[in-house]
Amino acid sequence: MREVPQSQPGLDELVGMTLTALAEGRRRRGGPLPAGGPSRVRAAVQAALGASPDRTSLLPRTGIGAAAAITGLVEALAAGSADPADPWCAAHLHCPPLPVAVAADLAVSTLNPSLDSWDQAPAATTIETEVVAALAELAGFDPDQAAGTITTGGTESNLMGLLLARDAASNGQLRVFRSAAAHLSVDRAAAVLGIDTPPVAAIPTDGQDRMRVDLLRKALAEHAGPAVVVATAGTTDAGAVDPLREIAAAVEEHRRRLRRRSSSAAPAETGHPASSGWLHVDAAYGGGALFSDRLAAHLDGVALADSVALDLHKLGWQPAPAGVFLTPRPDGWPSLRAAQADYLRSEDDEAAGFPSLLDRSLRTTRRADSFPIAVTLRALGRDGLGTLVDACHDLARHAERTVQADPRLEPAFPVTLTTVVFRYRPQADVTGSAAACTAERPDQLNDAIRRALLLDGRAVVGRTRVGSDRAVHLKLTLLNPNATRADVDALLRLIATTGDELAGGYGGETRSIP
Numbered sequence: 309m310r311e312v313p314q315s316q317p318g319l320d321e322l323v324g325m326t327l328t329a330l331a332e333g334r335r336r337r338g339g340p341l342p343a344g345g346p347s348r349v350r351a352a353v354q355a356a357l358g359a360s361p362d363r364t365s366l367l368p369r370t371g372i373g374a375a376a377a378i379t380g381l382v383e384a385l386a387a388g389s390a391d392p393a394d395p396w397c398a399a400h401l402h403c404p405p406l407p408v409a410v411a412a413d414l415a416v417s418t419l420n421p422s423l424d425s426w427d428q429a430p431a432a433t434t435i436e437t438e439v440v441a442a443l444a445e446l447a448g449f450d451p452d453q454a455a456g457t458i459t460t461g462g463t464e465s466n467l468m469g470l471l472l473a474r475d476a477a478s479n480g481q482l483r484v485f486r487s488a489a490a491h492l493s494v495d496r497a498a499a500v501l502g503i504d505t506p507p508v509a510a511i512p513t514d515g516q517d518r519m520r521v522d523l524l525r526k527a528l529a530e531h532a533g534p535a536v537v538v539a540t541a542g543t544t545d546a547g548a549v550d551p552l553r554e555i556a557a558a559v560e561e562h563r564r565r566l567r568r569r570s571s572s573a574a575p576a577e578t579g580h581p582a583s584s585g586w587l588h589v590d591a592a593y594g595g596g597a598l599f600s601d602r603l604a605a606h607l608d609g610v611a612l613a614d615s616v617a618l619d620l621h622k623l624g625w626q627p628a629p630a631g632v633f634l635t636p637r638p639d640g641w642p643s644l645r646a647a648q649a650d651y652l653r654s655e656d657d658e659a660a661g662f663p664s665l666l667d668r669s670l671r672t673t674r675r676a677d678s679f680p681i682a683v684t685l686r687a688l689g690r691d692g693l694g695t696l697v698d699a700c701h702d703l704a705r706h707a708e709r710t711v712q713a714d715p716r717l718e719p720a721f722p723v724t725l726t727t728v729v730f731r732y733r734p735q736a737d738v739t740g741s742a743a744a745c746t747a748e749r750p751d752q753l754n755d756a757i758r759r760a761l762l763l764d765g766r767a768v769v770g771r772t773r774v775g776s777d778r779a780v781h782l783k784l785t786l787l788n789p790n791a792t793r794a795d796v797d798a799l800l801r802l803i804a805t806t807g808d809e810l811a812g813g814y815g816g817e818t819r820s821i822p
């Protein structure tokens with residue numbers, strides 16, 4: 309007979325151990341991410357997993373017990389994390405979750421409701437329905453008509469948007485129109501759904517990373533079939549917002565044009581109001597601006613969309629995943645409704661008043677990720693969340709001014725939301741010959757700055773390419789409302805002085821580019 313494990317600690321004890329180990333792991337790390345780069349992190353984590361060559365494997369015959377496993381591995385995870393709660397962890401749309409949302413998440417993991425049938429999630433079914441209605445209203449939809457679902461994020465929401473657009477489309481070649489700055493998940497969704505022939509034609513952007521609506525109009529006019537236009541509210545790189553109202557007007561114009569043609573040889577309507585032109589707004593990043601009185605106007609026109617993606621694990625401070633997919637109308641989900649599953653949903657149950665959310669998602673087993681959102685909305689209210697959005701926007705505006713004031717730093721785009729894109733340029737008069745040398749290779753220098761900071765664990769700074777020459781730029785994506793202006797200034801100083809050192813080294817003086 310196998311040994312029955314000795315009495316194991318209960319959840320309350322384990323939660324206490326977890327919090328202690330989190331603090332210890334963070335203390336060991338000391339900065340925003342572990343120092344030493346991938347090989348050192350790998351070795352430390354493998355040791356904690358018992359996976360190093362001289363230890364037992366990750367799956368031992370006899371377990372080490374809950375206390376040892378949780379303490380050792382939570383410490384290793386915390387010590388080895390890029391921690392969005394650190395003000396110098398500023399590379400990605402990667403937010404520090406609110407403690408109230410994390411606590412709510414613990415309740416979800418404990419009760420483990422699953423949204424694919426009412427009898428696995430009686431309360432959570434209503435919670436999701438109400439969260440969707442509240443967020444639909446925030447977006448400007450009629451909450452009594454709107455429908456939606458909680459998703460794993462923008463990727464799944466964009467797939468849902470294109471799926472519904474495809475279902476609604478009239479006959480003819482459905483084509484996807486999105487800007488050159490659209491998220492990669494849009495093209496992936498088009499490929500998965502077989503809608504278009506990727507790469508999808510990209511509408512060029514203006515100097516501020518926004519879709520050129522004049523060029524969208526032209527592209528739509530040249531297409532005789534149904535269209536799905538994906539507008540981005542908060543581009544992943546620059547945080548720019550496409551002109552939503554003008555794009556909605558262009559989509560409406562396309563619908564009218566196809567309707568006029570439909571008497572002759574054109575596509576037959578499917579009866580869906582958006583059958584010949586569907587507007588999907590990818591507000592995965594920018595959707596959170598709706599909480600802010602100051603920034604909500606950037607999303608003017610979002611209520612004209614046929615579907616919207618927004619991510620509350622970005623500007624919303626939820627633990628991931630907390631994606632939201634919204635549509636203004638309850639109809640138009642035929643692909644999902646077509647699937648039958650007698651064990652999950654039956655007509656007699658529905659007739660007896662048992663609701664089912666099965667038809668609202670591509671997933672079957674589905675966590676109640678709406679619950680931390682519900683607790684957060686109640687706890688902070690719109691103003692509380694708006695204050696957090698404004699704090700991050702203030703930080704970005706401040707960083708923009710600091711960049712403008714430092715002759716070594718060159719801004720790329722004006723700040724719209726919470727992202728600052730810039731690059732390091734060595735000053736000719738200061739670094740002399742080094743500048744002449746690096747002027748040819750500013751890309752490598754900016755790459756090297758970012759990697760030097762990553763390797764010694766001092767800062768996590770983003771990187772992207774900008775403009776027609778695809779020049780390497782750095783970016784700060786500021787999603788930590790507890791960071792201060794002094795934190796941001798010190799980080800920008802660190803970036804500039806690291807650039808100075810590397811530019812010098814590049815001229816053969818101090819250090820070499822890693």
Ligand SMILES: *Cc1c(COP(=O)(O)O)cnc(C)c1O
Nearest residue numbers: 461462463491544590592593619
């Ligand atoms: C983050 C992001 C996505 C992808 O969302 P996930 O939550 O990572 O799946 C899509 N679109 C935009 C504009 C984004 O910023």
